[in-house]
Every structure is written in structure tokens, then in C-alpha cells.
Amino acid sequence: GQNIxxxxxxxxxxxxxxxxxxxxxxxxxxGLFWYQQHAGEAPTFLSYNVLDGLEEKGxxxxxxxxxxxxxxxxxxxxxxxxxxxxxxxxYGSSNTGKLIFGxxxxxxxxx
Amino acid sequence: xxxxTQTPRNRITKTGKRIMLECSQTKxxxxxxxxxxxxxxxxxxxxxxxxxxDINKGEISDGYSVSRQxxxxxxxxxxxxxxxxxxxxxxxxxxxxxxxxTQYFGPGTRxxxx
Numbered sequence: 001g002q003n004i005x006x007x008x009x010x011x012x013x014x015x016x017x018x019x020x021x022x023x024x025x026x027x028x029x030x031g032l033f034w035y036q037q038h039a040g041e042a043p044t045f046l047s048y049n050v051l052d053g054l055e056e057k058g059x060x061x062x063x064x065x066x067x068x069x070x071x072x073x074x075x076x077x078x079x080x081x082x083x084x085x086x087x088x089x090x091y092g093s094s095n096t097g098k099l100i101f102g103x104x105x106x107x108x109x110x111x
Numbered sequence: 112x113x114x115x116t117q118t119p120r121n122r123i124t125k126t127g128k129r130i131m132l133e134c135s136q137t138k139x140x141x142x143x144x145x146x147x148x149x150x151x152x153x154x155x156x157x158x159x160x161x162x163x164x165d166i167n168k169g170e171i172s173d174g175y176s177v178s179r180q181x182x183x184x185x186x187x188x189x190x191x192x193x194x195x196x197x198x199x200x201x202x203x204x205x206x207x208x209x210x211x212x213t214q215y216f217g218p219g220t221r222x223x224x225x
Contacts, residue, residue: 008151031211042201042216043154050211087153097142097161097207098169099214103153 002026004102006088011108012078020073020105022088031091033099034062034073038084046073046086075107083109114138115217117202123223130189132220134202142205143185144214145169145177147198154201160185192224 003025012018024032031050035043049055049064049071061074073086085104092098115136124130134143145157146169156169158177166177174196178186189196199221203214 033211033213040199040219040221042218045213045215048211048213089154091212097159097205097212098156099154101154103151 002090002092002100004088004090004100006086006102006105008103009106009108011110012075014078014080014109014111016078017074017076018078018107020075020086020088020107022071022073022102024069024071024088024090024100024102026090026092026100028092029066029090032062032064032071033087033089033091034060034071035087035089036084037087037104043087078109080109080111083107115202115204115215117200117217117220119220120218121221123225124192125225126193128192130192130222132187132200132202132222134185134187134217136183136202136204136217138204138206138215139182140204140206140215141182142207142212143179144203144205145175145185145187146201146203147171147196148201148219149198157187189222192222194224197222197224 005023034046037043047062054063059076064071085106087104088102089099118133141162144159146154160179176188202217205214
């Protein structure tokens with residue numbers, strides 16, 4: 001079966017660091033995406049990992065361990081505008097082009 | 112101008128009515144997708160299309176149909192709308208020839224079925 005798990009909600013303080021975890025069990029794996037989605041808006045692409053390790057992009061970093069079926073998104077120097085949902089999605093196969101999404105983690109940043 | 116557009120942005124309709132949601136893109140991508148999003152359930156794939164002649168069912172296609180009129184246009188129809196189809200609907204596009212086949216989403220259509 002296909003299963004992607006993320007925490008439903010998280011709260012953090014402005015200026016702090018937060019880590020959002022994602023674990024997955026899927027029948028195929030060709031990469032993992034993270035998207036940011038503000039309430040009522042479209043998901044926007046944040047990062048993609050296909051090899052093990054850390055990918056850094058400004059304040060955001062994403063880590064992947066394929067052997068453990070695990071990824072995390074790390075947000076540094078949190079800002080109020082980072083309050084949003086963060087979606088983890090597994091790319092199962094380039095032939096199907098399908099993404100399997102987790103239910104998303106809603107992050108609230110407090111002053 | 113936005114690369115992926117959806118019309119209408121909001122729609123309220125009644126049970127049993129036929130509804131069409133439209134998606135257009137200027138990204139030149141061959142692949143297009145329709146998702147619905149419900150609170151607590153994440154994004155679920157309804158239909159996807161790899162080109163004008165290729166249409167595929169996603170995980171929740173019952174009660175929906177699609178039409179790929181051109182590379183740039185992909186429409187989703189609800190033949191006879193029911194209240195549990197009330198949701199936020201997103202169209203997305205991707206280009207598999209790129210390094211990541213990243214999907215880019217339209218702004219969404221909020222559909223309410225009374």
C-alpha cells in the first residue's frame with residue numbers, strides 16, 4: 001500500500017528553527033517533494049530530494065534517507081509568513097508521473 | 112500573467128447540476144492533473160493526462176470526467192454534482208523532460224454543492 005505520515009499541526013516561535021518530519025511507505029520511489037501551501041492558496045514547490053542527504057536552499061533545507069523511508073523539512077529563522085501547511089509528496093514513478101501526498105502539516109508561527 | 116489559471120475561482124451549485132471546471136496553462140507542459148483537497152485528507156488525484164490523446168484515472172475518479180481539448184487546456188466535469196464533492200479543486204502541470212518533473216499548481220477552484 002501507499003502511506004505517507006506527517007504530524008497534523010506544529011507551533012513554533014518567530015526566529016526559531018522547526019523540523020517537520022515525513023515518513024513514507026510506497027510501492028515505488030523516484031524522489032520526494034516538499035510544497036508550501038498558505039490557506040486557500042495553491043501549493044508552491046519548495047524542494048526535491050532523490051538522493052540521500054541534505055539539500056539546502058536559503059532558510060529551508062530538506063533531508064532524505066531512502067533506507068529509512070524518512071524525510072524532514074527544516075525551516076530556520078522562522079518568520080510570521082512561514083505560517084502555512086507543508087506537504088510531503090512521494091514521486092512513485094516517472095512513468096506514471098503521479099505524486100502521492102501526505103495530509104500536510106499546518107505550522108503556526110507565533111511572535 | 113499566471114502560468115496556470117483556473118476558472119471559475121469560486122462556484123456554488125445545487126445537487127444534480129452539471130459543472131465544468133477549466134484549467135489553462137502557458138508553461139508548454141504536456142502533463143496535466145486534477146486534484147481535490149479536503150480538510151485532513153490532503154491532495155487526492157482525480158485524473159491525469161500525459162498528452163492530448165492520453166487520459167488516466169486517478170485514485171478518486173468516480174463521479175468525474177475530463178477532457179483534454181489541447182495541450183494547454185484540461186477540463187474537469189461533474190456530471191451530476193453531489194454535496195460530498197464540495198472541495199477545493201486544483202489543476203497542475205509538469206514537464207517530465209526536466210530534471211525533477213515538478214508539478215506546478217493553479218490557484219484552485221472552491222466548489223460548494225448544496
